[in-house]
Amino acid sequence: MKILIIEDEVEIAKSIMTFLKKEAMTIEHVITLKDAKDYIQMYEYDCLVVDIALPDGSGLEIVKEIKDSYPDTGVIIVSAKDTLEDRVRGLELGADDYLVKPFHLVELNARIRSILRRRLQKGVNEMRFNEITVLPDSHKVFVNGNELILTKKEYALLYYFMVNKERILSKETIVDHLWGDTIGISADSLDFVYTHLRNLRKKLLSVGCSDYIRTVYGVGYKFSDES
């Protein structure tokens, strides 16, 4: 899987590259729009992570260009611009997702994985973690081959854990992922995370699944098979 990061802030690009290394992805980075245009002409990418504000123009240009030439390439816009208008403009040009800065790397990872899964694993789309199998297209979960019925939020939570396994997910990151801007981080929303997590854990255990959800005290959770 090959990713191109088009970002003028080198430190942000470096962080993304370091973080995604663990995901066995090939990652390249360019700073300017001109370089980005050259790279997409020369190489083929599975996904582009594009910042809008580039030193020599708007990243939206590259979104349009890549969608015209290589419509199968996934595009995620990362931008500080957070208005609905900005998001709509980006998505209308063909971007698959829009992530507002500052974002969590685990969230970016989840979004990239979603896009890659949709684009690359056509037809055979499943995720496995020991006895757990997730079919993202149909939102179905199987434990040891038996279907486990989850609510929408429990499924989203499990999926988020699966794409970010062995990583610490803070409660705030989970709130952001599950509800975005709807409720924001508050004592209530952290309680809601806990409630959904408790129910998910209970359901997994009830069908004989091991408890992979580790509590990281005072911070959040980690999905891991290491005890």
Next chain:
Amino acid sequence: MKLSKIYSRYSFLATFIVIVLCALTQYIIFESLANKTSDETLTDYKKNLLKMVAQKGRLVDDVELGIKKGRLIYKQYLPAGNERTQFNDTTIWHHKTQRYRSFRTITFPVKVQDKDYLTVILLRTMGKKDMMFATIFTFICIFLLLMLYIILMRGFITTKIWKPIKRFIDELGQASIHSDIKYEFTKSSVDEISQLEKAFMQMMNRIQRDFRKSKEWSENVTHEMQTPLTIMRSKIDLLLEMHQEDSKTIELLHIMQININRISLFNRSLMLLTRINNQQYDNKILCEFNRYIREKGEEYNEFFELKNITYTLKEDALFIHEIDEALLCILLNNIFSNAMRYTSKENGEIAVLIEENKICITNSYIGDIPEGDLFNRFNRSSSREDSTGLGLSIVKAIADLSELKVYARYTGSFFIFTIEKQGS
């Protein structure tokens, strides 16, 4: 009503009043001058008569006095001692013309051969009716001429002077601070209009420039703030990855993460407030609030259930109002989020009532009541560290921009938030 019509109407009224006053004044002056002239003539007749009577020692007749026949009358009387010369107006029926004729009379005593006579000399004058008719006729003619002048002037003003004003008004109607068009000054043949247009165009271009700068400023601030926050957050994410086994470090990194979230949220909320106040949201459409509230209720239902809150929605009528759709979503989200956040945990209730001109959101409330205006920036309950204190300021700013009124009050253990159409 058009300015030219107002101008014509007031010109007509003013001209009419002036004409009536002029006519009255002229009539009074004319009458007084005519009387004065008549009185002088009659006085001359009197002097002549007295002179001739003294010379001849007898009464003289009208022919001797040189006046028309029948216009000199003597009447013998017994003097009382207080007889004086008097002037009067009188009318006499004229058989030939079958009309009354107006006369000015002088009455004075004459003594001839020890007999006292009261002498009356009549002088034909213009009748009051005739005088009034002449005055009215004259002024009607003047009035009509003035009307003609006003109508012609109106036509002239409409074509020559009003046309540039009309064009200017059309330009004003199309002017927008959101537009990137540079407004050009169109020179008019009327100096004052030219000056007005020039001043307006300069003002408009200045406003546009300031608006653009302000927009750029908010975009730059967002970018310049969010970029370092993104770097910090991503580095913390990496540190969390690297120190997964060191619980103390993880805890410290988590605290940093939480505070980066807070700064980011503050920044985004402040920028949203700035954009609203700068009127950067101007895509107003007619929205049926009922539908959006229903959707928001469904969205929040999950949270209400998790928090054991009883939520009810009562729709008595459709609340339809013009508002930017994105702002409406933010407005409702902030209100619902606020209501949920401050609803008591035990037997919590949130009730929404929609009327034609008013929406009330009531929630059971237990906690510190913030002092001062709830809609002021950074006013929040002291017990809520997770609030930015900007939520209701944003609601107020959206309401102000969308011509809505918002207010909040406490009654017993309930907090009532009301949205009302302005002027309802």
